Amino acid sequence: xxxLAVHNGLFAIIAGELLEVEERLHAPVSDGMGLLSAVAQYAxxxxxxxxxxxxxxxxxxxxxxxxxxxxxxxxxxxxVMHAASLLHDDxxxxxxxxxxxxxxxxxxxxxxxxLVGDFLYSRAVQAxxxxxxxxVLRSFADAxxxxxxxxxxxxxxxxxxxxxxxxxxxxxxxxxxxxxSAACRAGALVADAPDPLVDALTAFGxxxxxxxxxxxxxxxxxxxxxxxxxxxxxDFREGKITYPVMHxxxxxxxxxxxALEELARREELGEEDLALLRDLVDRSGGVEATMRLVDxxxxxxxxxxxxxxxxxxxxxLHHLVDFVRERDW
Amino acid sequence: xxxLAVHNGLFAIIAGELLEVEERLHAPVSDGMGLLSAVAQYAxxxxxxxxxxxxxxxxxxxxxxxxxxxxxxxxxxxxVMHAASLLHDDxxxxxxxxxxxxxxxxxxxxxxxxLVGDFLYSRAVQAxxxxxxxxVLRSFADAxxxxxxxxxxxxxxxxxxxxxxxxxxxxxxxxxxxxxSAACRAGALVADAPDPLVDALTAFGxxxxxxxxxxxxxxxxxxxxxxxxxxxxxDFREGKITYPVMHxxxxxxxxxxxALEELARREELGEEDLALLRDLVDRSGGVEATMRLVDxxxxxxxxxxxxxxxxxxxxxLHHLVDFVRERDW
Numbered sequence: 001x002x003x004l005a006v007h008n009g010l011f012a013i014i015a016g017e018l019l020e021v022e023e024r025l026h027a028p029v030s031d032g033m034g035l036l037s038a039v040a041q042y043a044x045x046x047x048x049x050x051x052x053x054x055x056x057x058x059x060x061x062x063x064x065x066x067x068x069x070x071x072x073x074x075x076x077x078x079x080v081m082h083a084a085s086l087l088h089d090d091x092x093x094x095x096x097x098x099x100x101x102x103x104x105x106x107x108x109x110x111x112x113x114x115l116v117g118d119f120l121y122s123r124a125v126q127a128x129x130x131x132x133x134x135x136v137l138r139s140f141a142d143a144x145x146x147x148x149x150x151x152x153x154x155x156x157x158x159x160x161x162x163x164x165x166x167x168x169x170x171x172x173x174x175x176x177x178x179x180x181s182a183a184c185r186a187g188a189l190v191a192d193a194p195d196p197l198v199d200a201l202t203a204f205g206x207x208x209x210x211x212x213x214x215x216x217x218x219x220x221x222x223x224x225x226x227x228x229x230x231x232x233x234x235d236f237r238e239g240k241i242t243y244p245v246m247h248x249x250x251x252x253x254x255x256x257x258x259a260l261e262e263l264a265r266r267e268e269l270g271e272e273d274l275a276l277l278r279d280l281v282d283r284s285g286g287v288e289a290t291m292r293l294v295d296x297x298x299x300x301x302x303x304x305x306x307x308x309x310x311x312x313x314x315x316x317l318h319h320l321v322d323f324v325r326e327r328d329w
Numbered sequence: 330x331x332x333l334a335v336h337n338g339l340f341a342i343i344a345g346e347l348l349e350v351e352e353r354l355h356a357p358v359s360d361g362m363g364l365l366s367a368v369a370q371y372a373x374x375x376x377x378x379x380x381x382x383x384x385x386x387x388x389x390x391x392x393x394x395x396x397x398x399x400x401x402x403x404x405x406x407x408x409v410m411h412a413a414s415l416l417h418d419d420x421x422x423x424x425x426x427x428x429x430x431x432x433x434x435x436x437x438x439x440x441x442x443x444l445v446g447d448f449l450y451s452r453a454v455q456a457x458x459x460x461x462x463x464x465v466l467r468s469f470a471d472a473x474x475x476x477x478x479x480x481x482x483x484x485x486x487x488x489x490x491x492x493x494x495x496x497x498x499x500x501x502x503x504x505x506x507x508x509x510s511a512a513c514r515a516g517a518l519v520a521d522a523p524d525p526l527v528d529a530l531t532a533f534g535x536x537x538x539x540x541x542x543x544x545x546x547x548x549x550x551x552x553x554x555x556x557x558x559x560x561x562x563x564d565f566r567e568g569k570i571t572y573p574v575m576h577x578x579x580x581x582x583x584x585x586x587x588a589l590e591e592l593a594r595r596e597e598l599g600e601e602d603l604a605l606l607r608d609l610v611d612r613s614g615g616v617e618a619t620m621r622l623v624d625x626x627x628x629x630x631x632x633x634x635x636x637x638x639x640x641x642x643x644x645x646l647h648h649l650v651d652f653v654r655e656r657d658w
Contacts, residue, residue: 033478033481033482034485035481035484035485036477036478036481036482085447088443088444088447091439091440091443092440092443092444110420110439111420111421111484112481112484114417114420114421114443115417115421115477115480115481115484116477116481117447118414118417118446118450118473118476118477118480119474119477119478119481121447121450122470122473122474122476122477123474125454125466125470125473126467126470126471126474129458129463129466129467129470130467134458134463137454137458137466138455138458138459141451141454141455141458142455144447144451144454145448145451145452145455147447147451148365148444148445148447148448148451149362149365149448151444151447152362152364152365152441152444152445152448153362153365155364155440155441155444156363156364
């Protein structure tokens with residue numbers, strides 16, 4: 001589903017606000033700084049679905065916020081923060097591509113990506129510090145601490161087939177759910193929602209984000225390359241042991257586990273190796289097991305929405321949960 | 330001069346506060362995150378002179394601040410921000426050493442350095458967001474934007490012997506002076522100083538910082554390796570064209586400039602090349618010219634202090650200007 005289709009369909013009720021977010025993201029970032037502007041534009045105009053801005057805008061509307069400009073400003077800052085983290089992730093993962101085109105790292109090198117990531121993150125903080133409610137910036141600062149912690153933990157656990165479910169979930173929560181949760185929380189704060197509602201939307205974002213990342217990890221073993229814009233088995237290739245493989249480690253036959261350990265020891269994985277890996281994961285039902293875990297977290301996300309008054313925005317958040325479950329992008 | 334000597338001598342009147350800053354910097358950073366804690370500790374306990382915390386504490390005292398704990402918290406955050414930027418700078422510069430020992434990048438690789446830098450920066454923001462005066466965080470956010478901009482500009486201008494003085498000063502200002510200025514400004518804000526005093530200390534920090542970086546650039550062509558903890562001519566080796574070389578380009582003989590251009594084209598510079606470079610810079614008086622520029626900016630810094638009421642803290646800021654002028658570290 002293209003971004004436009006998402007905006008016209010699922011996100012129709014915030015299409016106007018998302019357009020304003022888009023305009024802000026495309027605005028020149030820095031006077032007379034050619035390279036910086038070019039790379040920042042490239043990172044910001046990367047064809048993402050703008051899920052974080054949408055979460056913020058929908059949460060704000062679901063709580064009855066009327067501060068459209070403030071919501072749009074914060075929604076843009078959330079996406080800028082996300083783009084900054086992707087620039088740094090691509091360095092760490094040495095990703096040649098991002099969303100089907102060369103990563104900024106591949107195009108301009110890691111030096112530029114480090115600095116433009118820093119620049120974008122600082123710009124996001126600059127925008128957030130202008131908000132009247134300090135709790136908004138605090139939410140985002142807490143999220144970025146969790147993101148960095150999770151990324152370091154992920155590095156530490158690379159190629160470790162014995163990774164515990166607790167560590168895995170800590171990584172998933174930090175690297176994806178923390179920022180989505182902060183976006184939902186910020187939306188509720190903009191609306192000056194009562195504490196229980198703020199907490200419900202914070203928890204909604206957290207559980208949705210965990211589900212989102214788990215679907216991502218499942219897709220790495222089930223989607224076709226054209227859909228994903230990156231090769232199947234890419235996580236394993238990068239040394240990331242995710243739930244489908246963890247399930248194989250726990251439930252696979254002795255032979256299958258030996259075959260997996262053999263693959264994990266390889267320096268390079270060829271097409272045949274990846275086909276074997278996919279077979280092994282298939283045989284253990286690793287993708288299905290991951291989707292069962294997805295349903296657990298998305299169920300929790302839906303449960304949190306029961307604490308949110310019914311409204312078009314709240315219904316869209318419900319649809320978003322379904323959309324995350326069914327997504328093949 | 331060792332850090333202890335600086336603290337006991339120049340910074341005697343804030344020795345107690347600096348000790349508290351030190352304790353905060355050495356406190357564990359993250360529960361159960363072995364690698365993250367180790368690298369963060371390494372980066373924070375790197376034997377720096379804690380100039381930025383000192384500037385914040387002295388500015389606060391010079392403006393009559395009584396909020397000791399608040400000053401110490403902000404001073405620590407300023408140093409954490411500085412440490413984060415050094416982690417990323419070392420990646421960009423590919424520096425094998427930092428202050429005479431292996432850089433974090435050399436020890437743990439660029440991936441870990443990117444992420445721990447992000448972590449430390451986010452932690453600093455977390456600390457700053459707790460401050461009651463939003464202008465404090467805004468000052469630091471503005472500084473980090475300027476830092477990232479300057480670092481990208483520096484990358485863009487690598488090996489460019491025709492760099493303009495304006496671009497050079499923009500780099501110097503962004504990469505060093507901006508954060509020192511923010512530290513001084515934050516100190517004045519903590520004291521709830523009147524606007525003219527806040528502005529005077531902001532400008533003081535900016536001019537002191539420019540002078541500080543210019544001295545750094547001069548030392549790269551005049552100091553001995555043991556003092557600096559990095560090789561002489563290191564900037565040129567990294568492709569950074571600084572004032573001593575810019576002066577040579579503008580005033581050197583035709584032959585000397587040809588010799589410089591020849592050096593600039595080399596992929597690798599050996600000991601003999603660096604000796605020649607130093608001779609060329611010596612002959613043009615590049616270091617002396619740089620120090621004349623230093624005196625201009627430090628003179629401006631001193632002039633700004635005339636707007637600050639006399640006090641032990643203000644006198645220490647005066648001494649700090651002399652110290653920056655005479656430093657050989």
